[in-house]
Amino acid sequence: MTLIIGLTGGIGSGKTKAADIFKQLGAGIIDADQIAHELTHPDGKAIDPIRKMFGDGVIGEDGSMNRVAMRKLAFSDTTARHKLESILHPLIYQETQRQLSRIQSEYAVLVVPLLLETGNYLQLINRILVIDCPESLQISRAMQRSKLSEQAVRDVMAIQCARDERLAQANDVIVNDSSEEHLQQQVQKLHQIYLDFARKPDF
Structure with missing residues (x-):
């Protein structure tokens, strides 16, 4: 342990x-913010669910999440923020557990x-x-x-x-x-x- x-x-x-x-x-360092960035990079696990939930307006030309557009939406609409969290938080937690299991x-x-x-x-x-x-x-x-x-x-x-x-x-x-x-x-x-x-x- x-x-x-x-x-x-x-x-x-x-x-x-x-x-x-x-x-x-x-x-050993495990950074939830870094994991979130990786999940929202092009082809990250969160991109398809985010696109389905919010549309192409929050996806950049490179295929990553447009953080400026998403921040603006999330902080102007509590429901939108909770929807984003419902996508990201379970994925971040899952990856956190995976990384913790490999700590040396x-x-x-x-x-x-x-x-x-x-x-x-x-x-x-x-x-x-x-x-x-x-x-x-x-x-x-x-x-x-x-x-x-x-x-x-x-x-x-x-x-x-x-x-x-x-x-x-x-x-x-x-x-x-x-x-x-x-x-x-x-x-x-x-x-x-x-x-x-x-x-x-x-x-």
């Missing part, structure tokens, strides 16, 4: 950067932005790690990284757990509000803690 850490945090909190550092230290490292980090909102993955993990930063920093980072408007970022935040709710459910917290060096130091500290946990027979 492998120790599984569920890593989550709000948009722009730095989940990917933290996961990259864990990976460099030798942890002493512990694995499962990166799921909506870990606490969906609850689907809680049965797979042993600890919850939250990457935290002030909401103003989330907004500025997400706008810069993804070229989203402030309103688009706030729309995403609106469907995510409130910051205090996320922190209340965390076993571990990384505060990512300053330098990358500070982030790295916190990840390295937790890496050692997780190795110690993983080496206990009854973690």
Whole structure:
């Protein structure tokens, strides 16, 4: 049995950067967002169901999902968002389980932005790690990284757990509000803690 850490945090909190550092230290990484991207690439498993559900308007010329068009639809229509989730979430979960079964490292980090909102993955993990930063920093980072408007970022935040709710459910917290060096130091500290946990027979 492998120790599984569920890593989550709000948009722009730095989940990917933290996961990259864990990976460099030798942890196995499974990223739900990355799986979602693969599912919505040309010929991805989600493309045909998405086309049947929403039509060709959300499919790009290259055959992948048009993320801009889909985001606009999903955040303007709650029913559409739930329909998209009903297609993607089971496929992401299935692929997550497949990848978890192949983990060879002493512990694995499962990166799921909506870990606490969906609850689907809680049965797979042993600890919850939250990457935290002030909401103003989330907004500025997400706008810069993804070229989203402030309103688009706030729309995403609106469907995510409130910051205090996320922190209340965390076993571990990384505060990512300053330098990358500070982030790295916190990840390295937790890496050692997780190795110690993983080496206990009854973690």
